[in-house]
Amino acid sequence: MFHLPLPVFDANTNSGPGGLGDLPEWDLTDLYQSEDDPKLARDLEWLEQECAAFAADYESKLADLDAEGLLTCVHRNEAISAIAGRIMSFAGLRYYQMTIDAGRAKFLSDAQEKITNFTTPLVFFTLELNRIDDAHLDAMLDANADLGRYRAVFDRIRAMKPFQLSDEMEKFLHDLGVVGDAWEKLFDETIAGMGFEVDGEPLGIEGTLNLLTDHDRAKRESAARELGRVFQTNIKTFARVHNTQTKEKEVMDRWRGMPTAQTGRHLSNDVEPEVVEALRNAVVEAYPRLSHRYYALKAKWLGLNRMQVWDRNAPLPMDAPKTVGWDEARAIVTEAYEGFDPRMADLAEPFFTKGWIDAGVKPGKAPGAFAHPTVTDVHPYVMLNYLGKPRDVMTLAHELGHGVHQRLAAGQGEMLSSTPLTLAETASVFGEMLTFRKMLEKAKTQQERKVLLAGKVEDMIITVVRQIAFYDFECKLHAARRLGELTPDDINDIWMSVQGESLGPVFDFMDGYETFWAYIPHFVHSPFYVYAYAFGDGLVNALYAVYEEQPEGFQEKYFDMLKAGGSKHHKELLAPFGLDASDPAFWDKGLGMIESMIDELEAMEG
Incomplete structure (x- = not known):
């Protein structure tokens, strides 16, 4: 069956909010x-x-x-x-x-x-x-x-x-x-049809989720509680969707004789189950060294003994509220891409000038962000919900990375251009890394460096820790559904079983947070997709380390990898860089980069 070539949500010509x-x-x-x-x-x-x-x-x-x-x-x-x-x-x-x-x-x-x-x-x-x-x-x-x-x-x-x-x-x-x-x-x-109201202001889901990054803690709490209230109102619908989708998958898998619910995803990703298991185990083992440690540090910065879920994405107190206009965001990402290789900036340019990006937030628009490859004789399209947050700049860098990758791989033709999901996140996360490094290089003060480092660590925790927690949630959800129909409370319990483990002991969880599984589109659109984010982040961290150690000739090898699309296995694509994802130590190298950034943040406290 031919489906719309998959846009997975990572996540109008008018002025955006706040004069963007x-x-x-x-x-x-x-x-x-x-x-x-x-x-x-x-x-x-x-x-x-x-x-x-x-x-x-x-x-x-x-x-x-x-x-x-x-x-x-x-x-x-x-x-x-x-x-x-x-x-x-x-x-x-x-x-x-x-x-x-x-x-x-x-x-x-x-x-x-x-x-x-x-x-x-x-x-x-x-x-x-x-x-x-x-x-x-x-x-x-x-x-x-x-x-x-x-x-x-x-x-x-x-x-x-x-x-x-x-x-x-x-x-x-x-x-x-x-x-x-x-x-x-x-x-x-x-x-898309859900309505929210925070402090008397009617909002859609994107605007409400955006308030979880507001400087005002009371506003963050109001947004979190409103999300929980509306999710609870719709919880029977979400539970029915998940029950039906997971049951349909169980029937398909049983008829096909697939040994696990994850088997189909591993096959489509052209990745061995033991490689994914090694990634998952490495990340879970690193929770105390990564998320637990970082959020304890963040609680200290926020002056809190305990963190609530609405504090997870709170801006740091030393980070002044900042809105990044669209032109500035474009300039930041373009400069970062150009600094790596002018060809990267050239490939990204038409997205800005030829109507290949839909950036504004508007009622009824799908939430999140994606880069859609369409077909190889046209070009990709990028969707954002741009609100001018510094994180939105990173999202732009991420989705443009996908777009550049998709443009380069198009030369392979329809059957070979599509990259397995595990490698599809490589160029996007690399684009983010380039943008982050460029911004870090320009930091004028220790405080500015600290804010940038903390932001990057948070993004990596979201990409690695949070996505592996999502993966564990899905594994438990599909396993439980095989035993029978799941009530909303059953699904809530599965969600909470992975949240405390991944976020750490500094967190408390408000009543209502147990429903927050309901809005994650990956679980419905693309079961078990989420580990691809952690795979991509670990891979890019290892790649970037190679780039820093041996920059000579790196760009050509990198472009060759992107141009290959889906024509080569991950072992073959990574060999020119001296990397091997099937080696369990490979993942420790990627996680080590996050750990070293947390080390630096802790040292700044000294």
Whole structure:
């Protein structure tokens, strides 16, 4: 089934709040002019005809193809993916701009249903590929260099071989996928439609979450309690979505014979379970040295004996409230990118000038941030909810990193450009690191350096500790759902079981915080995605250490890695840097960088 190429939320041309300047909005005309664009109608017609022709030409015949014939088949499959991806990107991006608009929601649903129907006859493709004898397929890949380019794709397809069902069952599941998508839409629309009120001011979820970083502790508390109140009001809906999604996954996994709920994600990430387990264990073991230690330090700075959940993201008392206008944010990130390599800044420039970013906060817009790759013959689009916080500058650097990566990988074509999630966070987190280092370099005082260091440590804890806690929550949630229906209280208990462990003994948890699992989109849109953030952060910390130790020639190796997209395994991509993610000590190196920053912050207290 063809889905909208996945934008995972990390998270209008008008002046933003607080005079942020003119915030850009998307120009989607590079995809289609409008819903009524004749080109869109022609593409839908072509897609329907080409899917039928593809099935007529190749079904039950893949095993008889020679290398040249299989290459032609692959190229035709890529062309179908490109048109289907273009249509779904257009429909999806319009929807994310205004998720409460019934017309946009209908257009997306109708497009998804049509493309599902058109592509159902193509289900045979991967099934029949997996019936070709491995030795015969390897011989064809070795004999034809153009076909051999696709080896990584064939390897990932063949990894699913043990979990493949009958052709009829696979077609049934393909058709049924659109029903699962309806639960995702229900989640999105519920989140976007929720109204909050803090100190008499009506807000959406983004504006309310933003208040958790306010300097005024009373305002932070009001926002946290209002979030808990509204989540509780909607908790039955969120529990139903999670129960249904996790049960659907359990049924799929059971029929496929997958040993764990996480197996499918590991396969799609092209990463070994033991590598993820080594990452998870290294992070959990480091909780006392990282989050527990840092938050104890932060409590001291805030003059608190105990921290509440609304203090976790509180600004530091020595950090004066600051709003960063859009032009300044652009200049900061551009300078950081350019300082690493001018090509990075050149690749980022069109996002600002050609309508590739939608930055403003507006009612009904999806929360968070993402970079959407669309298709390889167009370009990515970045979505932000920019409120002018210093952290929003880092989010811009992060999403532009994704955009640069996606632009560089586009040369691989539709089937090879998509990077496994574990590596998809590399360029984004590296972009953040470059921006942070540039800002640190410009710090004029010890206090300014302290604020920057503390901010970076907090971001890393969110990226590593918080995401691994999320991963543990999901593991426990899916395991519990296999034993039966979960009440909202059951899910609340699972959430709280990982929160205290990850945040540390300095925290108290208000009544209502137990519902805060409800708004995390990853759990619904992309189960077990979250460990990719920790993977990416650890990987980038190790990469940056290599860059500092041996800067000569690093840029070329880095660009080669990004250009590779999904054409190589993580071992092959990291080898030129002398790194190996399958070595458990690798993760300690990345975590050690966070630890050293906390060391420096503690030393400043001395």
